[in-house]
Amino acid sequence: MNSVFLPILIPLIAMMxxxxxxxxxxxxxxxxxxxxxxLIAAIHxxxxxxxxxxxxxxxxxxxxxxxxxxVIDMFSALMLVVSALIFLAISVYIPGFMPRxxxxxxxxxxxxxxxxGVNGAFITGDIFNLYVWFELMLISSFVLITYCKQREQYxxxxxxxxxxxxxxxxLLAGIGLLYGKTGSLNMAxxxxxxxxxxxxxxxNLSASLIFLAFGIKAAIFPLFFWLPASYHKPNVTITALFxxxxxxxxxxxxxxxFTLIYLQDxxxxxxxxxxxxxxxxxxxxxxxxxxYKMRKILSFHIIxxxxxxxxxxxxxxxxxxxxxxxxxxxxxxxxxxxxxxxxMIHKIKGSYDLKSIGGMLKENPFLAVLYIIPAFxxxxxxxxxxxxxxxxxxxxxxxxxEYMVTAVALFTGLLTLYSMIKIWNEAFxxxxxxxxxxxxxxxxxxxxxxxxxxxxxxxSLLMGIFANTVFDYVQQAAEILMNPDxxxxxxxx
Numbered sequence: 001m002n003s004v005f006l007p008i009l010i011p012l013i014a015m016m017x018x019x020x021x022x023x024x025x026x027x028x029x030x031x032x033x034x035x036x037x038x039l040i041a042a043i044h045x046x047x048x049x050x051x052x053x054x055x056x057x058x059x060x061x062x063x064x065x066x067x068x069x070x071v072i073d074m075f076s077a078l079m080l081v082v083s084a085l086i087f088l089a090i091s092v093y094i095p096g097f098m099p100r101x102x103x104x105x106x107x108x109x110x111x112x113x114x115x116x117g118v119n120g121a122f123i124t125g126d127i128f129n130l131y132v133w134f135e136l137m138l139i140s141s142f143v144l145i146t147y148c149k150q151r152e153q154y155x156x157x158x159x160x161x162x163x164x165x166x167x168x169x170x171l172l173a174g175i176g177l178l179y180g181k182t183g184s185l186n187m188a189x190x191x192x193x194x195x196x197x198x199x200x201x202x203x204n205l206s207a208s209l210i211f212l213a214f215g216i217k218a219a220i221f222p223l224f225f226w227l228p229a230s231y232h233k234p235n236v237t238i239t240a241l242f243x244x245x246x247x248x249x250x251x252x253x254x255x256x257x258f259t260l261i262y263l264q265d266x267x268x269x270x271x272x273x274x275x276x277x278x279x280x281x282x283x284x285x286x287x288x289x290x291x292y293k294m295r296k297i298l299s300f301h302i303i304x305x306x307x308x309x310x311x312x313x314x315x316x317x318x319x320x321x322x323x324x325x326x327x328x329x330x331x332x333x334x335x336x337x338x339x340x341x342x343x344m345i346h347k348i349k350g351s352y353d354l355k356s357i358g359g360m361l362k363e364n365p366f367l368a369v370l371y372i373i374p375a376f377x378x379x380x381x382x383x384x385x386x387x388x389x390x391x392x393x394x395x396x397x398x399x400x401x402e403y404m405v406t407a408v409a410l411f412t413g414l415l416t417l418y419s420m421i422k423i424w425n426e427a428f429x430x431x432x433x434x435x436x437x438x439x440x441x442x443x444x445x446x447x448x449x450x451x452x453x454x455x456x457x458x459x460s461l462l463m464g465i466f467a468n469t470v471f472d473y474v475q476q477a478a479e480i481l482m483n484p485d486x487x488x489x490x491x492x493x
Contacts, residue, residue, distance in 0.1 A: 217250030244336030281307030285415030359432030
């Protein structure tokens with residue numbers, strides 16, 4: 001099972017290569033090659049999990065619960081594949097949209113450090129190790145968000161670091177309390193102790209702290225303020241990377257803890273998740289509808305879409321959990337793609353402000369098609385992936401009798417559609433308002449610049465066309481989350 005370590009080993013080797021080679025084209029080749037190998041390894045692990053079930057690796061041959069366990073079930077395998085797709089798309093996108101003087105090897109080092117932190121968080125079976133991976137993500141993402149060294153990026157970076165550092169403190173405190181009650185750091189071992197002996201007094205304090213920590217990381221209501229204050233400031237390449245991955249790691253960790261460890265007071269926590277999901281969807285949707293800058297619209301919609309993911313955790317049925325996993329995967333791809341398209345529009349027009357751009361449909365009809373696919377996916381229009389993701393969640397909500405949160409989800413879908421249509425009308429249908437002197441300074445897109453958006457757009461379409469096949473995978477992931485004994489037995493056997 002040494003292949004379990006590949007999602008960490010590949011970024012580590014890529015980082016070392018980028019540190020020691022000179023900043024030439026070889027450095028960019030390392031980024032693309034490393035991301036490609038990461039995707040191949042993730043697909044290999046997904047196939048392994050599909051055929052063999054949960055796979056694990058004990059670091060240093062120290063078996064659980066004494067050593068650090070790396071565990072890959074269907075949920076983590078799917079997350080590895082989707083995040084690797086995004087890293088590959090971004091690695092190809094970088095040369096055309098990052099300033100040449102800042103897109104060298106140093107950027108690649110922190111790019112792969114972030115990849116290593118993300119993958120480590122997905123596959124660790126140890127709660128303190130999870131904290132370490134989150135810290136690596138925080139440090140790497142702070143460097144990336146301030147990378148081009150502009151004043152507004154430093155302001156955004158301080159807000160981003162401050163609130164996420166607070167989340168890390170909550171996480172560390174929650175882990176400390178959990179360790180104090182159990183004497184263990186292994187997730188499966190802690191879950192097994194709770195299943196056998198019941199829950200010790202005061203364990204809800206640990207659950208509350210960890211909920212706050214992951215709530216900040218995931219940008220749920222009302223812990224989201226850092227996201228719209230920071231995501232629209234850095235280079236669009238970095239924003240696209242963050243939008244597709246970072247908040248979803250927080251959601252993933254929330255699912256892992258509240259389906260494996262914190263199962264006491266289940267009904268109370270499920271109600272909390274449903275209320276939070278509804279408020280997150282509504283706030284993000286309404287806030288996005290008032291904006292006229294593309295990146296601000298898309299940033300607020302990151303918040304509203306997280307609400308759908310948390311909704312499944314609140315309903316807490318196998319269908320709802322499967323729907324949330326489907327939605328996470330779809331949203332990671334579609335949200336990244338919308339930012340990539342926004343970056344291409346900015347390169348041509350020189351602005352993200354919808355009031356000052358237009359005429360894109362006539363000027364670049366292919367780019368219009370590339371926008372329509374992720375926009376339809378986010379709005380939930382068939383046959384793209386978002387329709388089926390939302391359909392599964394809505395169906396689960398009606399079957400569980402959770403009509404209020406389901407109605408909020410439907411209404412938020414209309415708000416998302418309104419925002420996507422607003423971007424379409426202003427950027428593509430409206431006549432170009434720029435002066436001829438401004439037109440002469442527009443950038444030009446190369447053929448390779450389209451490739452990341454084409455790749456992600458095709459994935460969104462295929463996830464819709466082959467929705468039944470995708471559902472088989474997410475259903476298997478949901479079954480493991482809903483039956484924690486399967487996870488526990490694999491680790492502690």
